[in-house]
Amino acid sequence: MSARYQISGATSAAISASVESAVRAGALAPGDPLPAVRALAGELGVSPATVARAYQELRQRGLVVTAGRHGTRVRPRPPVAARRAALLPPPRPDTRDLASGHPDRRLLPPLGPHLAALAAGFGPATGYADAAVLPELAAAARERLAADGVPADELTVTGGALDGIERLLAAHLRPGDAVAVEDPGWANLLDLIAALGLRTVGVPVDDEGPTVAGVRVALAAGVRALVVTSRAQNPTGAAVSADRAEALRTLLAERADLLLIEDDHAAELARVPLHPLGGVTPAWALVRSVSKPYGPDLRLAVLAGDEATVARVAGRAQVGAGWVSTVLQHLVLALWRDPATAALVRRAADGYDRRRDGLVTALAARGLAAHGRTGINVWVPVPDETVAVTALRDAGWSVAPGSLYRIAAAPAVRITVSTLDDTDLPPLADALAHAVRPVKGGAPY
Numbered sequence: 001m002s003a004r005y006q007i008s009g010a011t012s013a014a015i016s017a018s019v020e021s022a023v024r025a026g027a028l029a030p031g032d033p034l035p036a037v038r039a040l041a042g043e044l045g046v047s048p049a050t051v052a053r054a055y056q057e058l059r060q061r062g063l064v065v066t067a068g069r070h071g072t073r074v075r076p077r078p079p080v081a082a083r084r085a086a087l088l089p090p091p092r093p094d095t096r097d098l099a100s101g102h103p104d105r106r107l108l109p110p111l112g113p114h115l116a117a118l119a120a121g122f123g124p125a126t127g128y129a130d131a132a133v134l135p136e137l138a139a140a141a142r143e144r145l146a147a148d149g150v151p152a153d154e155l156t157v158t159g160g161a162l163d164g165i166e167r168l169l170a171a172h173l174r175p176g177d178a179v180a181v182e183d184p185g186w187a188n189l190l191d192l193i194a195a196l197g198l199r200t201v202g203v204p205v206d207d208e209g210p211t212v213a214g215v216r217v218a219l220a221a222g223v224r225a226l227v228v229t230s231r232a233q234n235p236t237g238a239a240v241s242a243d244r245a246e247a248l249r250t251l252l253a254e255r256a257d258l259l260l261i262e263d264d265h266a267a268e269l270a271r272v273p274l275h276p277l278g279g280v281t282p283a284w285a286l287v288r289s290v291s292k293p294y295g296p297d298l299r300l301a302v303l304a305g306d307e308a309t310v311a312r313v314a315g316r317a318q319v320g321a322g323w324v325s326t327v328l329q330h331l332v333l334a335l336w337r338d339p340a341t342a343a344l345v346r347r348a349a350d351g352y353d354r355r356r357d358g359l360v361t362a363l364a365a366r367g368l369a370a371h372g373r374t375g376i377n378v379w380v381p382v383p384d385e386t387v388a389v390t391a392l393r394d395a396g397w398s399v400a401p402g403s404l405y406r407i408a409a410a411p412a413v414r415i416t417v418s419t420l421d422d423t424d425l426p427p428l429a430d431a432l433a434h435a436v437r438p439v440k441g442g443a444p445y
C-alpha cells in the first residue's frame, strides 16, 4: 500500500468507501496490498468483523482479491474509474511498448471514406420507433457466420465482444455462480467476472484451446458458464482445433445447466478456420467482434445463439441501452461490403502472422519455447516474471507480466507483436534469451 494512504472509517461501509476512493484517486494502485484485517481493525478501533465485512463487500464488487496467505490486494483492473495508466506499469519513454495487446493502428482500415459515403447517402433521421438491428446487417452477419459453420438464425448486436459476454453472464447467472475461464486468459474478462460478483474457475489452455481434462474438472466443480476463445486466445494465441472441438463437443453435449460462450474476437483477422462448439448445449452464444480487424472504436459485435439466450440479451438491452446505433451498424456493413477493406484486413492478418511466427522462430533458435499460434500476442514462459520484465525494460522493451492473465498457470510474459518490424526480431529475441536465462556461474538477471 502507498505509504501516503491511511484507510479510514468506523463502519464497514465507511471503510470500503475509503478504500474505493483511494483506488479512484490512484493512492491505492492495482496490486497494492490492503492491511491485514486485524491490523486495520486495531488502527481504526473497530472489530475485526467490521473490517472483514468491508473487505468482503469490496471483493464481491471486484475491487480487491484475497489470495490466501498473500492477503487482500487491489485487483489489476478494479471496476471503478481508476487512472488507466495505473493498470500496467507505464512504458518508459525510452522503451518500445509491446505490452498493450492492441492491434497496429496503421493496419486498421481507414473509416473516413466510408463515413463520407454514408453521410452523402443518409436519409431521414432514425427515431426510437425504427431503431433495431439493421436487417441488412443481420443478413450479412448470418451469411458470414454460416460460412464458418455457426448456426446463426438468431442473432443480435452488442457494443463489442465484452459487452456481449457481460450481457450473457448477467442474463443467465447470479452473483456467487462460477464461470470457467481459460487460464491464462484475457485480463479484462477476469476483471469483468469479478465485477459481476461471479467466481472464476481456471481451465488450463494449450495451443489447441481449453484442455478437455480442465473443462471436465471445471464442470465437476459446478460451473454455470464456460467461456472459450475460438482463435487468437489472449494471451497465448491458442485456437480451438478440429480435434479439440470434437472432444469438447462430446464432453459438453446436452449440458442443460451450462451456458457456453464462444469469443471469436479475432474474426476476419484469424487465418485458421473456426471450429465452433455452438449448439452442443441448449444455452449457447458466439460473439464476433469487429474491434480487431476493423477498429476497436467501432464498439460493435454480433452475438448469435439459441433463441432463448439471444432473446434474453436483446430483451434486456431493449429495457436499458436500447440498441447499438444504426449509424455504427451502417458503417460496419459498408466495411464488410468493401473489397478494398477486405484486402486491407487480409494484409493486416498476413503482417501479424509474419511478426508472430518470426518471433516464435527467433526464440526457438535461442532455445526458448513460446506460444503464439494465432493473433497478435506471444506468450513466453519465464522462471520469474519480475526479473524478466525488468531485464527486458532495461534492454528497451516493455512487455506485460503474465500475472495480469494468470490464475494458477505458470509464470510468463506477454509480448504484443502488432507493431514489430522484421529488424526488431533478433535484438528482441536476444534480450528475451538474456532475460530468462541464468548467467553462467552467477545469478539470473
Ligand SMILES: Cc1ncc(COP(=O)(O)O)c(C=O)c1O
Binding pocket: 101, 159, 160, 161, 162, 163, 186, 229, 233, 234, 263, 265, 289, 290, 291, 296, 300, 301
Ligand atoms: C479475448 C478477447 N476478446 C475480445 C476482445 C475485444 O473485445 P471488444 O469487442 O469488446 O473490443 C479482446 C481484445 O483484446 C480480447 O483479447
